[in-house]
Amino acid sequence: MIEVRNVSKIFYPPEPIQALNDVSCKIEPGEVVVIIGPSGSGKSTLLRCLNRLEYADAGHILIEGIEVLDPKTNINKVRTEVGMVFQSFNLFPHKTVVQNVMLAQRVVRKRSKEAARDKAMSLLDKVGIKEKANVYPDQLSGGQQQRVAIARALAMDPKVMLFDEPTSALDPEMIGEVLDVMKTLAREGMTMAVVTHEMGFAREVADRVIFMDHGAIVEVGPPEHFFTNPTHERTKLFLSQIL
Amino acid sequence: MGIPTGGSPRRAKGAYFLWVAVFCLLILGTVGSLYYATQKVDYVWRWYRVPQYFFYHESVEIRSELDGEVKAVATDGDQTRITVEGEGKSLGYQVPSKGLRVARGDRIYPGDVLGSFERWRVGILLQGLWVTLKVSLLAIIFGILLGLFAGLARISSNPALKWSAITYIELIRGSPLLVQIFIWYFVLGTVINTLLARQGMQQLPPLWFGVAALAFFAGAYVAEIVRSGIQSIHRGQMEAARSLGMSYPQAMVQVILPQALRRILPPLAGQFISLVKDSSLLGIIAIRELTKATREVVTTSLQPFELWFVCALLYLILTFGLSMFVQYLERRTAAA
Numbered sequence: 001m002i003e004v005r006n007v008s009k010i011f012y013p014p015e016p017i018q019a020l021n022d023v024s025c026k027i028e029p030g031e032v033v034v035i036i037g038p039s040g041s042g043k044s045t046l047l048r049c050l051n052r053l054e055y056a057d058a059g060h061i062l063i064e065g066i067e068v069l070d071p072k073t074n075i076n077k078v079r080t081e082v083g084m085v086f087q088s089f090n091l092f093p094h095k096t097v098v099q100n101v102m103l104a105q106r107v108v109r110k111r112s113k114e115a116a117r118d119k120a121m122s123l124l125d126k127v128g129i130k131e132k133a134n135v136y137p138d139q140l141s142g143g144q145q146q147r148v149a150i151a152r153a154l155a156m157d158p159k160v161m162l163f164d165e166p167t168s169a170l171d172p173e174m175i176g177e178v179l180d181v182m183k184t185l186a187r188e189g190m191t192m193a194v195v196t197h198e199m200g201f202a203r204e205v206a207d208r209v210i211f212m213d214h215g216a217i218v219e220v221g222p223p224e225h226f227f228t229n230p231t232h233e234r235t236k237l238f239l240s241q242i243l
Numbered sequence: 244m245g246i247p248t249g250g251s252p253r254r255a256k257g258a259y260f261l262w263v264a265v266f267c268l269l270i271l272g273t274v275g276s277l278y279y280a281t282q283k284v285d286y287v288w289r290w291y292r293v294p295q296y297f298f299y300h301e302s303v304e305i306r307s308e309l310d311g312e313v314k315a316v317a318t319d320g321d322q323t324r325i326t327v328e329g330e331g332k333s334l335g336y337q338v339p340s341k342g343l344r345v346a347r348g349d350r351i352y353p354g355d356v357l358g359s360f361e362r363w364r365v366g367i368l369l370q371g372l373w374v375t376l377k378v379s380l381l382a383i384i385f386g387i388l389l390g391l392f393a394g395l396a397r398i399s400s401n402p403a404l405k406w407s408a409i410t411y412i413e414l415i416r417g418s419p420l421l422v423q424i425f426i427w428y429f430v431l432g433t434v435i436n437t438l439l440a441r442q443g444m445q446q447l448p449p450l451w452f453g454v455a456a457l458a459f460f461a462g463a464y465v466a467e468i469v470r471s472g473i474q475s476i477h478r479g480q481m482e483a484a485r486s487l488g489m490s491y492p493q494a495m496v497q498v499i500l501p502q503a504l505r506r507i508l509p510p511l512a513g514q515f516i517s518l519v520k521d522s523s524l525l526g527i528i529a530i531r532e533l534t535k536a537t538r539e540v541v542t543t544s545l546q547p548f549e550l551w552f553v554c555a556l557l558y559l560i561l562t563f564g565l566s567m568f569v570q571y572l573e574r575r576t577a578a579a
């Protein structure tokens with residue numbers, strides 16, 4: 001599904017920062033991979049390189065066999081297959097909830113207004129926020145906004161979903177409702193890559209956990225092994241701090 | 244929460260009316276002393292002479308071209324048809340029945356008045372106002388298009404687009420509008436009109452060069468307004484749109500520009516208000532806009548005081564109307 005081979009990324013201004021250092025990993029269809037690591041370890045950068053929001057400097061990124069780093073690749077087509085959910089929701093404030101979910105369907109998928117609306121309403125129903133279809137995002141709580149953002153990404157019928165700390169900007173009492181939606185997705189067999197600090201979620205849902213530090217993957221493993229019996233010192237240290 | 248005002252509310256209320264009174268006195272005092280000063284220099288105010296430069300009554304006389312005789316006078320309601328025959332020819336004239344001056348069988352010499360009527364004409368000031376309005380609106384429309392394009396080019400990653408935009412913006416913002424108008428009219432205008440003449444085509448009137456000068460001038464400022472408006476939108480918006488598979492232009496049109504527009508409108512309004520005022524410079528390239536029209540009227544009427552005040556008032560009406568319109572747009576985009 002997704003194959004990352006020897007990917008590196010250096011940010012320049014003001015001083016060179018090696019955000020990704022020779023990273024390789026694979027995500028199989030239907031798999032849920034949780035990426036954890038300390039702040040600045042390159043988790044977001046890895047996720048953003050997958051759909052080319054950041055352009056990796058070196059290596060290969062294959063999504064369904066298509067090379068993302070090839071400049072000739074139609075990146076917009078790849079992105080319709082790869083849904084993304086951001087820490088700060090990034091809903092379109094000038095559009096109502098249902099219009100947020102309809103917009104890309106209309107513009108990119110060229111669906112009819114009726115088809116887009118039907119799809120949007122059924123997705124809003126799925127994330128449990130159908131009754132707010134006609135309000136503007138600024139009238140929603142953070143948890144509600146994030147669920148709309150998930151519906152918006154799902155509306156493109158993506159094959160993979162990327163989540164970059166989807167609950168980090170939320171008040172504690174709203175984290176659960178967003179995680180529930182994500183768990184449902186995982187149960188339905190959606191391929192997912194999730195950056196999160198929610199270790200409970202990782203334990204419950206993840207097929208594999210990736211630990212990153214200083215732009216590199218330090219350790220990969222199934223959650224039961226990962227949380228009970230980590231091999232690397234740095235993983236141990238990180239887990240002791242966060243758990 | 245308002246701005247803190249000193250003193251208790253009750254005292255503030257009494258003080259408020261005191262200061263309103265002071266304000267009114269200031270205005271009256273200024274007007275009064277100006278009037279007094281003009282009396283001292285023996286200026287005679289003749290406001291009654293002003294309206295004729297907006298509208299005036301013109302009497303039109305219809306005269307015969309033939310040496311002959313009135314053969315027929317056929318009245319049909321308001322209009323009367325006169326047929327004059329002479330010199331072996333026959334000519335028909337239409338006059339309003341009320342202004343009829345001849346009867347059947349009258350002997351007519353060339354130049355004799357057959358009938359007359361009166362009609363309202365638009366005066367020079369109103370014509371000038373119309374030209375100012377027309378020039379400004381055209382320049383605003385083209386200025387928006389140019390500015391939008393240049394603003395987008397300015398933030399493009401393509402060096403050719405970006406540097407062209409920077410060159411354009413800096414050239415325009417770094418030189419006086421008056422000089423730019425001269426360049427458009429005396430340099431580009433001469434070249435273009437000479438080339439057109441060589442091709443046997445019609446010359447472009449000065450109005451076009453005036454509109455071009457104003458549009459390119461405003462465009463450079465609009466470009467900077469557009470650029471900062473777009474850059475004020477959080478980059479997460481562009482990322483969200485692109486991550487859904489939208490192309491850059493689609494994301495711009497659907498997501499970024501509608502949000503930027505709200506922030507762009509107020510500075511844009513200021514820009515267009517200065518454009519209306521700047522159009523007063525176009526008189527120097529033979530465009531008879533409001534200021535030039537006023538100058539002409541002043542030289543014939545010899546009432547400069549009244550007319551320059553009227554001129555300023557007319558500009559005020561235009562700019563006020565414009566800012567009301569933009570406020571209306573702001574309210575509409577805020578509601579959406």
Ligand SMILES: Nc1ncnc2c1ncn2[C@@H]1O[C@H](COP(=O)(O)OP(=O)(O)OP(=O)(O)O)[C@@H](O)[C@H]1O
Binds near residue numbers: 013039046
């Ligand atoms: N656009 C950018 N320009 C410059 N440096 C960047 C940029 N994006 C990220 N970085 C740097 O790259 C490194 C990795 O950042 P990244 O955002 O991937 O970390 P992260 O693991 O997601 O951290 P966090 O948990 O704080 O989100 C950091 O040192 C960061 O400062």
Ligand SMILES: [Mg+2]
Binds near residue numbers: 043044045
């Ligand atoms: Mg991050």
